[in-house]
Amino acid sequence: MGNLTGWHALILLAVVLLLFGAAKLPALARSLGESVKVFQKETRGARAESDASDASTVRSTPDRPATERV
DSSP: OOOOOHHHHHHHHHHHHHHHOTTTHHHHHHHHHHHHHHHHHHHHHHHHHHHHHHHHHHHTOTTSOTTOOO
16 A cells, blocks of 8 residues: 555646646756755765764773774
């Protein structure tokens, strides 16, 4: 019951066409693509900051050498 078949996708496409119209679909797809790119860029930046923070925490621990990790 949870599977999306070809008919479901076709009906969904028809509903989207009726709601937004054929002229607005390219702009809608473009803005969605740009939003995904911005989201991925921000998550990569947050991950890099987190990794840098984790690396500095390991180095600043006085009772353990920097090469040893838990």
